[in-house]
Every structure is written in structure tokens, then in C-alpha cells.
Amino acid sequence: MTPERRLHVVSGKGGTGKTTVAAALALALAEEGRRTLLVEVEGRQGIAQLFETQALPYEERRIAIGPGGGEVYALAIDTEKALLDYLQMFYKLGGAGRALRRIGAIDFATTIAPGLRDVLLTGKVCEATRRRGPDGGFVYDAVVMDAPPTGRVTRFLGVNDEVADLAKVGPIHHQAQAVMRVLKSAETAVHLVTLLEEMPVQETADGVAELRAAELPVGTVVVNMVRPPVEGPAAPAGVDRRELAAALRSAGLRAPTRLVDPLLDEGAAHAERRSLEAAQRAELAALGLPVRELPLLADGADLAGLYRLARRLREHAW
Template sequence: MSRLHVVSGKGGTGKTTVAAALALALATEGQRTLLVEVEGRQGIAQVFETEALPYEERKIAVAPDSAGASRSDSSRGGGGRRAGEVYALAIDAERALLDYLQMFYKLGGAGRALKKLGAIDFATTIAPGLRDVLLTGKACEAVRRKDKHGRFVYDAVVMDAPPTGRITRFLNVNDEVAGLAKIGPIHNQAQAVMRVLKSPETAVHLVTLLEEMPVQETVDGVAELRAAGLPVGGVVINMVRPPVLDPDEVDLAANGARAGIATALSSAGLGGARRGGRAERLIDPLLEQAREHAERVALERAEHTEITGLGLPTYELEQLPEGVDLAGLYRLARDLRTQGPI
């Protein structure tokens, strides 16, 4: 089982929502999960309907146990299973650099002085690669951190990562840094990060929709991750639409079924099927909608086949009719749990 779950996906596929649902799904049976944000969008706060996250690890949710009870439920009536907890952290590159300077160079006071002078902001702005080094390093530090008893502080860490188009470079930046800095603490830190990112402890999950562009980016992303030696986890198909017609009805819609529709409308009391009648006037709009639906179903089938052809575990999350609120987030987490380990 992986301990660092990196969630990426094309913009608009709902990767932040999936990352949040995954964190809840992993935080069961007393497990503690850290949900990490690296893009500075405060997307986690929005999903959990809470205030903006500071640069500190803060508990934002209590996960239900495997029986579906929250902590308040499972603590009643004596001896229920303990629910898990989800903590969240919005990583700030400047603050992470200050941590880095203190950790490796004991420059706490000097680092704060550099921040006042604007040097920290200057460094992270002119060197985008440095920003990625700091972000990945902070996440991996949380994965490796242990308490005074030698136990991991977090059972799992979930990272809401950059989009698919740059996820490989984002995760692989420490390889480049280790090659540039041949010795010293920077080299050692970069190698330590890559040991985590390229180990079985890590899994990179890609979120997609059953649409051509997101699926193509997912296929390309998987190829790039594999070529870089980064561990690919699974593919989460998000916002899956519930079936409206069964397969036979879809085929009829694709081929047109004018006479059948006219008869059905007449049977429903919507007027006779005579030319110019009420039922007749409804046929063409209904056929057009049916054709559009059939085309959509055919496209989704083809894209689904493309995804399963990757040979990766696949998970499906339904499109919530009312949008994603906190209750919907817990529902998605439950759906992930029921589909097996991720």
C-alpha cells in the first residue's frame, strides 16, 4: 500500500475534489491522513467549506469508519471503531525555504532577515525549479516524519498536485537538482526526496473525464510518468453520468425510431400520430436529443476503452446532480472505498 498519493489531472476534471475524497477514504479505522496543496489556490479550503488554510497542519475533517459512522456516532453506545482524521496543509514555497534553511544550515534568524529583504521571494520567483523542489520536499518530509515512539505521524499523505501536463517535471525536479549539486546537503536532500517519489511508497493517480482531451492527456501523462520511472497508481474517472437509456434503447436512438416514438407518444395521450398532430411535432426534437445522447454514449464508451487499455486500476465517481458540497464529498469518499484499495 502506498503512503504518498499524488493526484493530478487536466484542469477542470475535479482533481482537487478527488484528492479530498481520497484523503477521506484513506482516513478510516483510526487512520490519520494529511492532505497537501501545492498550487496556492486554497482549493482544499473551498472543498471542505472552511476558512483559508495557513502554513500549518490543521485538522479539517473526521472521516467515517468503514461502517459509515462518524467519530461522534462510533463513540456512542460503548466501544465502536475509532474514526480517522484528515489534516490539511497549504504549502507556501517561501515558508518552506525558511524551514529548509533552518533545517540544513541553522539560519533561522538569518533566513527571516532574508525574507524581510525580499530575497526569499526573489529566489523562488526567478527559479521555478526551486519552488518545486521545496514543495515536493515538504510533502516527502511529512511522509517520512515519525513521532517519539518511532511511528509514522501520518498513515497517508495525499497531494493535490499540478495538472497532468507538468506533473512529471514537477515530481522529477529533484533528480535534476541532485545531478547539479554533486555533494552536500542539497544533493542529499534531493536524493532523499527522489527515493520516496520513486519507491512503492508513492502512487501517482490521474483524474480524467470521459472526454477526448482529458483522456488523451491522461494517456500521455501515464507514458511520461512511466518513462521517468515514477510509479503510476490508478485512473479516476470523475463525473460519470448515470445511464439514461439501456444499450438497446441507445442503439434505437442512434438509428432513429420514428414510428415507435409516434406510437409511444400516442399511447401516452399526447395526441394522434397523424401528420401535423401534437405527437408528430414532438418527434423531431425528441429524435435529435436521442441522437445526441447516443453520440455521447458512443464517445464515452470509446474513451473508457482507451483508459482501460492502459492496464491500470480504474475507479469511477458519479456526477453529483447538486454539485459537490461537503455531504457529496463524503459520498465520493465512500464510493472510492467500496471500489477497493487505491
């Protein structure tokens, strides 16, 4: 029995809906009596938009109850505050932290040396994952991170390896090593969100290879926004357009002959899309990872849709 996965990193190509999937996963994992934390690291306030609440402050606050009855907390990390926090926590800098800000050191850290931002974000997430309450148990049963896109996620997660090389001694070195130990452990899984389209699938395959090369644990491939295939009979080798028009007429449609071409065009495009999707499914299957599919939400990712996705995700082990 492998240890329970407690840190779920959700990444995906831009436009695949990774924030939505991360939120749905945090809901799904919040079973009765459990507590999950959903962390946003890119400062877009996408979580607040999804949950239809005001912008999240930099604090962990309860945002929802999962379909299983557990609590979901959310945190939008503010890099500058995280840095001051971090300095305070590890070095008890007090007023010196404010001084650092005044002379521009914080600007330096969060913009010019943006690698440090990644250090802070991964550090904060690992801290939340490892945090224990007064009873000695973990404060959060699971932490779900809405991570940077696939093209950047390996570097993002691996930043502490680089830091450990740069800062060869001292507390930052040790902190960086500790974070990497968590990220590379069996407690962590990196899930990649994709669509059934060529470029996102290609990027997913590349991402999986990069993560594996960096010894980061790859979890599940989530295929998002899967459109329901339309049920229907197989077509014959040819179509009799007059018969088709007659059928449309018999169903009470007006000007059926003018509908024949557009309908056949749409049918052909549908069939082509389906066969492209089949090819993409095969590519994903070849990755040797669990693949889960989520349906396209007809009304967009609103709160009701989010819960529907969460119920779907609950059907699987994560």
C-alpha cells in the same frame, strides 16, 4: 506483499476535478484509528472551498472525519514560509532567513527560480510522509497530495533529479536525492484523474508514458464525473415518428409532435456521447492500470458529494 502505499499523488488535466478526487481519497483512506494528510501545493485554497471552511493557514490542522472514522488533516503549503521553514530546519539560519527575505532572495527563490518552489513542495510532502511521532510510528498513515496538472506533474515530481544534477554536492544534493528515493519507491503512487473525453484521456496516456519513463510509480486512473447512462430499449432501424408522437400523447404530454424532433436529437447526441465514452474507456483499459470510476455529482462537489465519492473510493484498494 508490496509495502503499503503511503504517499498518494493525485494529478489530472485541468477541469477534471483532481482536487475533489484528492480530497475524497484522503477521506476514504481515513479508516478508524488512522490519520491522513491532504496537501495542497498550488495555493488556490481549493481544499478550504471543498470543505466549506475558511482559508487554510500554513499549518497541518484537522479538517474532517472520514466515513471510516479516521481523521483527515489538511495543509495548504505557502511557498515563502515553506522556504524559511526549510532553511530553518536544515541550516538553522535564524535571523539570516529574514535577511534573505529583505534582500529579495526569497522572491528570487519562489518566482524567478520557480523550480525551487517545486523542490520545496515535494520536499515538504515527503517530510510529512516520512515523519514519525514519539511512539516511533508514522504520524500520518497516508498523505494525499493535490499535485499540479498532468502536463506538468512528471517534471514537478522529477525536479529533485534536476536539482541533484545542479547542486552536485552539499545538503541540497543529499536532500534532493532523499526526496527522489521516496517518490520513486513502492510507497508512492501517482494517480491520474480524467474524464471520458478525448483530450483528457490523451493527456492521461501521455502522462502515464512520461511518468513511466521517469521511473515514477503510476497508481490508478480515476475517471471522474461519469454521467449515468440512461436505461432504455434498443431502437429499431427506423423510427416511426407518428407512433412516437402517439406514445408521447398517450403519456399525457401536450403538443407531442413538436417534441419528437428535439427528443430524437437529444437521444442521438446521447447515443453518440455513449459511443465516444466507450472508445475512451477502451483507450484507458489499454494503459494496463486499475481504472476506477466516480459518478458526476448532480449538485456539484459539495461536502455531501465529497463523502459520497469517498465511500465509493473505499470500495477499492489504494
